[in-house]
Amino acid sequence: MKLENCRVVLVRPAGAANVGAVARAMKNxxxxxxxxxxxxxxxxxxxxxxxxxxxxxxxxxRVVENLADAVADAGLVVGTTSRAGLYRTPLGSARELAPRLVAAAQSNVVALVFGPEDHGLSNEDIKWCHQLLTIPASPEYPSLNLAQAVMVVCYELFLAAQAQPQSELGPRWAPARDVEFLFQRLRDAFLRIGYLHPQNPDHILFAFRRILGRAGLEERDVKILLGLARQIEWYGDGGWRILQEKQREAGVTAAPEKR
Known part of the structure; x- marks a missing residue:
């Protein structure tokens, strides 16, 4: 299988030498x-x-101003993290995920996102990632040099590509820019009905990102969920009254009063 659709994205790299070493590791x-x-x-x-x-x-x-531009056309965006936490739940190691990523790369751009050398990806960066992977290392010092981390992930992809026979193309995922637009619409809709805490709306939304990121979204899935977001907004803006009136006219038991 080919790796031509796999893209390495370095977020705010500090060292020019590290970037050069990354380029060499990639070509290897x-x-x-x-x-x-x-x-x-x-x-x-x-x-x-x-x-x-x-x-x-x-x-x-390529050099771009923000992560959104770097991954806009990617059907799968995979972040790398050495930490586990509230918003950082890796699906698995680079070795465990490599076969899945290689298969996805036959029909989609797969973006592999690496954070800065000094502190890794921020939560704002993580929100663009559909999935997270980790590189197992000694707990005594688990932080890898940037070029080393890229080499390990690329090596696992290379091995997985060599091991997998060429097969039929898999599903084509919606590009990251469309998925992010969906999440912004869901955020607005959920705020409208009081489902998200206004002081920290991204807390629950991160869970939705994780759930839908694991599943993968095709274009038709995005359209269906956008329709759901629009309906929630309509309901939250008073559409429930119209719905209740229609139900009365149709002889259907009315929905409970909004509280």
Whole structure:
């Protein structure tokens, strides 16, 4: 299986040498799409120097202003994290998820998102990720160098691609930009009916992101859920009164009064 649809996204990388080493690791494993989000360096000398024979990866490298632009067209966005927590529940290790990611990459752009060297992905970054993976390491010092982390993940993808026979194309997932638009509409709808806490609406919404991220959403799924969001907004804006009146006219037991 091919890895040409796999994209490595580095969020706010600090070191040019690290980025060059990432490019080299990618080419070693057959990946060629590299995107930088707000790199914290200007001089690219060490990028080219450390890339060695991966100059073509560096030449095609894109630089964007935000993570949204880096993953907008991706059908699957996978973040990497060394921490577990409220908003960070990895589905599994790089080895466990690699076969699934390779299969998805036959029909979709799969974005692999790595955080800054000093503190990893923020919660704001995590919200763009449909799934999370982790790299098992010694609890004594589990934090890997950026290029090392990229190499491990790319290596697992390479092995999985070699092991899997070419098969029929799988489902094509909705691009991340459409999924994020859906979540914003759901957020507005849930706020309208008081389902989310106004001081921390993203708390519950992160759970929805995790649930739907595990399932994967096709375009038709997004359209159905957008319809649900619109209906919730309509109901919250007083549509329940219209619905209640129609039910009375039809002889249907009225819905309970809104409280």
């Amino acid at each position: 494993m057959g990946l060629h799409q590299l995107v930088l989000v707000q790199p914290r360096f200007r001089n690219r000398f060490w990028v080219r120097a450390m890339a060695v024979h991966a100059g073509d990866v560096v030449a095609r490298m």
